[in-house]
Structures are given as C-alpha cells and as structure tokens.
Amino acid sequence: MVKVTKVGIIGAGYIADWHADAIAATVGAELCCVVDPNAAAAKAFAAARGVEAYGSVAEMLAAGACDAVHILTPPDHHRSVAEECIAGGVHVLVEKPVALSGEDVAAIRTAAEAKGVQFAAGHNFLGLxxxxxxxxxxxxxxxxxxxxxxxxxxxxxxxxxxxxxxxxxxxxxxxxxxxxxxxxxxxxxxxxxxxxxxxxxxxxxxxxxxxxxxxxxxxxxxxxxxxxxxxxxxxxxxxxxxxxxxxxxxxxxxxxxxxxxxxxxxxxxxxxxxxxxxxxxxxxxxxxxxxxxxxxxxxxxLNQRSPYGLSFRGMCGEVYGAINAGRALDARFSGESAEAVMAAIDAVLTRLPAETAVAKPTGKPKPTALVIGGTGFIGRALTRRLAEGGTHVRVLSRGKTGPFEDIADKVETVAVSLCDEDALTEAMKGIDEVYNLAKSDDKTWEAALENDVAVTERIARAAQAAGVARLIYTGTIASYDMSDPDRRITEETGFGEDTEARNIYARSKAECERRLMTMHAKTGLPVTIARPGIVVGAGGPLQHWGIGRWHGAGAVKIWGNGKNTLPFVLIEDVAEGLILMARTPAAVGESFNLIGEPMLTARGYFAAIRDTLGARIRISNGPIWAFYGADAMKFFLKTKVLRRKGLARPSYADWKSHAHLSPFDNTKPKRVLGWQPEADKSAFVKKAITEAGLFGF
CATH class of the missing domain: 3.30.360.10 (Dihydrodipicolinate Reductase; domain 2)
Incomplete structure (x- = not known):
C-alpha cells in the first residue's frame, strides 16, 4: 500500500491552484486543507477543491489537519510561517523566494533539521x-x-x-x-x-x-x-x-x-x-x-500537463517521494541548495547602487474623498486628479503604502478590510464622496456573491451609516449584451433578464448594480453608477484583454475580425467623469456609460501602435464560434471529468459580446454631467499610445 502524506496549502492566491493541481497528480500526496486569513478566499478555494478551510496556521496545526504544507504567503512571511509549521512537526515546502536572505534560509534549515522534518525549496522549474x-x-x-x-x-x-x-x-x-x-x-x-x-x-x-x-x-x-x-x-x-x-x-x-x-x-x-x-x-x-x-x-x-504545470508536478513528485520513503531530498530542492541560492542573491544585492530617497512632502491630509481600489489603474488616476483639484483623499488598500509618496500631504493610504463593515464606516467618517472601484476575480458564482456582491452592499451600508453625500460605483460595460451590431447601447438599454448566461464578472457587476439601485429606491442611498469602456492611456497595460487574447507582448488574437469601432476611453477622461458624477446633483440614482468618441477599431489601434512606436504586433482574427466551442469543451471537461463545481456555463452571445459589436451612445454623460471626452483623434492617439509607455523601453 502506497504511503500518503496529507498536505495543506497556506495562502489561497493565484499560485495555489498550480500547487493544488500538482499535489492532486502526485502519487503519495493528498491535498486536505487550505489556510488563509481572508476567509472568503479560503472558503472559495476549499469549496472548489473539497478540502477544509482554516483562518490561521495555529488553527490548522491544532486540528492536526496535515503532515506537510506548501507555504505560498508573501515572501516577507515565509520564515515565520515556516518556523511555526516546523515547530508543529510538519514538513514544509516553501515557495520561492524561500526567504529574504541566506541567513533566514539557514534558520529555517536549522529548525527543520532539529525537528526532524523535511524542508524543501519551491524551485519548481528544476522539476521539468x-x-x-x-x-x-x-x-x-x-x-x-x-x-x-x-x-x-x-x-x-x-x-x-x-x-x-x-x-x-x-x-x-x-x-x-x-x-x-x-x-x-x-x-x-x-x-x-x-x-x-x-x-x-x-x-x-x-x-x-x-x-x-x-x-x-x-x-x-x-x-x-x-x-x-x-x-x-x-x-x-x-x-x-x-x-x-x-x-x-x-x-x-x-x-x-x-x-x-x-x-x-x-x-x-x-x-x-x-x-x-x-x-x-x-x-x-x-x-x-x-x-x-x-x-x-x-x-x-486536458491541458493539465502544461510546461508550467509539469514543473510543479516534477517538484512535488520528488518531494513526496522523499518524504514517504524517509530519504534525503534531491539536491534540486534541498535546504542546502536553497541556502546557497539565497547567498548568491545576497551577494548581488550588496552591489545594488543606493537609491535616492523619495522626497515626501510634509503636512497631514484632511481627506473629504475616499477611493476604494485607489492603487489600481483607474484608482491611481482618479486619486491624483482629485488631489490636483485640491481634494484630499483617503485611499483604502490592502497595505499601508501606495503610489502617492510625492503627494503624501494630500493623500493618505489606510489598510481596511472590505469584510469589516464597522471599520469601513469609521474610515468614511468625515468623507463627502466615496468611489468604489473594487472588483474581485472569481471563478464561481458563489464566490462572486461573497467577494463582490456582498462587499458592494457592505460598502454601501457603511457609506449610509457614515453620512456620505455621494457613492460612485464602477460597474462594467461587459454587463451589456454587445453581440448585436445593429443595436446602439444607451444607459436605458438594460442588461436583459438572463444574466445567468453571462460570464461571472459581467453577471456579478450587474447584480451589484441591481442591489445598489434597490437600496437607492428603498433607503435613499445616494449612489451613481459608472461604466467605463476600454480604458487606455498612461499607466495602463499593453496587453489589454478587452481587445483580444494575448500571446506575449507581440501577438494577439482579437475578439472577432477587429473591424468594428471599439468603445475606447482615455484614463484621464474616466477620472474626470467620475468626479463630475460625484458633484452633479442630477447624477444621483443615475448610471453613465463613460465611452469616448468613436475613434479606433482593434486593427486601427494596433496600426497606430505600429505607426507611432514602430512596434509591429502580430494580430489574427478570433472567430467567435471557435472561442465559444473551446470554452464549451473546457466547461464539459472541467465539470464532468475534473468534477469542478460552480463554473459559469458558456454562452455564444456572451462570447460575441467580447467583440463589442454594438456601438455606444455617449450623449447622456455629456448632457447631464457636462463631460467632454477627447474628440481629436491625433490627440487621443498621442495620449493613449505615444505617451503611454506601453512597452517600457
């Protein structure tokens, strides 16, 4: 009978899925639990994998839930979490970087040797x-x-x-x-x-x-x-x-x-x-x-053995083969090798030139605006535009730092959990306008209800409790059915009754809007809805997935044939539109599609990149039927073969919407708000492409 090691994952972020798939494919290993202080993330991961969820390492160790763990927390927590698990008699595999210095790695190795447990380094590519x-x-x-x-x-x-x-x-x-x-x-x-x-x-x-x-x-x-x-x-x-x-x-x-x-x-x-x-x-x-x-x-x-996935399988195969056989690890993943690797990196880091300290202005902000999601693309532009206009801003972030050191006298960053309604209410006291730019990236509808919809309602209740004068919520144009080129979309178009046929992100945003407007009707919530188009400009990504499916920086398969005009909008115009919504009395209870003037098709956008930057991106048509067929096959395999639960059923109309076939009418924000998006094509291209720093050169 094959010996089986029960394995837990600490940290339910993106990389956790790769580790979980590899553990599932490894003979002699069984995934049994996940640990994450973010209860929603832990529960969503646990539900998808059929394992137990814990809120802390101590809770997991007390339950005796596993024999080994994969530590996937932020690197600055690796040493402390590893030492806690080792002290509990659990084998540890630590994602790279194993720690922040060779000294830290040596401490982990020493602790593991003293306790008699395995310590493995997550150098996964060596498992290929x-x-x-x-x-x-x-x-x-x-x-x-x-x-x-x-x-x-x-x-x-x-x-x-x-x-x-x-x-x-x-x-x-x-x-x-x-x-x-x-x-x-x-x-x-x-x-x-x-x-x-x-x-x-x-x-x-x-x-x-x-x-x-x-x-x-x-x-x-x-x-x-x-x-x-x-x-x-x-x-x-x-x-x-x-x-x-x-x-x-x-x-x-x-x-x-x-x-x-x-x-x-x-x-x-x-x-x-x-x-x-x-x-x-x-x-x-x-x-x-x-x-x-x-x-x-x-x-x-079924794409379970991609090169990246294979690297994790090779690593896990060696680690659990050694643990179950009671033998030493192969040098590829050993603690000694990890220590040597980190010592070499330490030697490089000593050669780094001294950095010039950022000049941080003195003065304490007196915020009257609060931005949730202020460190994202739109949030950064909005925060800076508010500060430029004399409005001091409080930014809610997961961490206590943000990209606003140069305007620290006008912007403060505070760490508040979006799951803590009392803390949200406290953060909103003295605030006139709240901009909710938060979004979640969920794979199941149940997770979206908890991580997106419930959070949106919680923020709205906190805003009312704090007496906020205006709440601006950013939805998405993806909630519209944009599959009909003969239908012009306005704010009166509506999302349709069958939102279950939409992708989870579009469906979740539509549900958030519905609940906010219900609160407006029943309790007087002073809310305004914004739906930005495909936002471009400085600080935005080159590989924008609103245009197509990217294959590296040099190739993209566009949604459809790329000949229809896309709903582009400049980032600075979005920021200005959001501020106008917060300060226009007639905007309460209304929604606005922030779409720029008709400018470019997908092909026109890439032609402009070639003409202005000299970078030729290889583009090809993406037949909607092919995207839909591939998605339908993946849905069948994931639900019937891999037994995944809660996934959104593919919809052909939803895939057609990816191509943004329906044109938009942006009359309402211009009429009600006095919004004036960039109307000159050459100026648009200059801001969206030429000066946007898309390639980093």
Missing part, C-alpha cells in the same frame, strides 16, 4: 522533464566541456508599468531580484555549484508613480564550477525568452524552460556542403519532436 534530460546529457559528457552558460529571464513584468504598486514585489528594487532571481540561480547552483558574483549592471529604469525608479534590465556576470555564467533579466514588453544556453566543446544545448523544450546542436563530420544542411535539419527535427511531444501531452491531459 526537459531539465532532467539536460542534466543527464551534461553528466554523460554529451556536451563536452562547458565553457559558458547564459541563463535568461526575458519576460514582461506588467506591474512595472501598470501596477499594482503596493504589492510586495514592487515595494523595493531588492524584491525584483528576490522574486525572479531564485529561478535563475537555482539552475546555476544545480548545474555548476554556487556562483561567484563578478559584476552587476542595471539599465532601462522606469519611473514609478509617487516617485522612485526600478531597473527593467539586469545583467549579472558570475563564475561557477569553472564556467562563466551570464544572468540576463529583461522585464520590458519583450519576446518571452526564459532559457538556458550551455556552450560546450562538443555541442550547444538550449533549454526553453517556459515551454519545456530542449534542443541540442552538435558537430557532425560531413563535408563543407552537407555539414550546414545536416546541422539545420538536426535542429529542425529536434524542434519538431519537442513541439509534437508537448502538444500531444497537453491535449491528452
């Missing part, structure tokens, strides 16, 4: 099948003597240009390397040993809102095991190149660890005519083989 093959070829001498190695992480980092800026990753330059460096240094450590850092070069700095800069390009020179190693990190909107290149005396190997492919180019003994042909054919056949194997693997596994 292609990496295992590379190691085997290297060990067999098939590459010859290695002279140089290049390890790359060239992949866009959206938060550098579009936020959110309050997350751990963005708080300090050090954190960028702490987050990304472990991937690169773990490869080097496992292949050649601990690297000696020789040089660090930073470039392509980007200015952050609120002051300060961050480097987008890192070049680190090192030497390990007699091999010269170059680490390259590029975080601009670049072609995805996450790879390792080893140059040996007999062959060169290139591992694309983002796609789990390994191509080896060796010498051959043909004459000068056939030699280049054989060389090219060899590489062609290798690429064909790798691509065919990966495509077949993903198709037959």
């Amino acid at each position: 099948p292609s990496y295992t093959r590379l190691k085997a070829q290297l060990a067999a001498g098939e590459l010859g003597r290695i002279s140089t190695a290049e390890i790359n992480w060239c992949f866009p980092l959206g938060p550098l240009r579009a936020g959110p800026y309050g997350i751990w990753l963005m708080r300090d330059t050090h954190n960028l390397l702490l987050e990304l460096g472990p991937h690169l240094f773990a490869f080097c450590q496992n292949l050649f040993g601990t690297p000696e850092i020789l040089h660090l070069e930073l470039s392509n700095y980007v200015d952050l809102p609120g002051g300060g800069t961050r480097p987008q390009n890192w070049r680190i020179l090192a030497r390990a095991g007699g091999v010269d190693v170059t680490f390259n990190i590029a975080l601009v909107e670049t072609y995805d190149d996450r790879s390792i290149t080893l140059r040996g005396s007999s062959a060169m190997a290139r591992l694309d660890y983002a796609n789990d492919t390994l191509v080896v180019t060796g010498v051959n003994t043909s004459d000068l005519v056939l030699n280049p042909l054989r060389n090219a054919l060899s590489q062609s056949f290798a690429h064909l083989r790798e691509g065919f194997v990966n495509a077949t693997r993903q198709l037959t596994s």
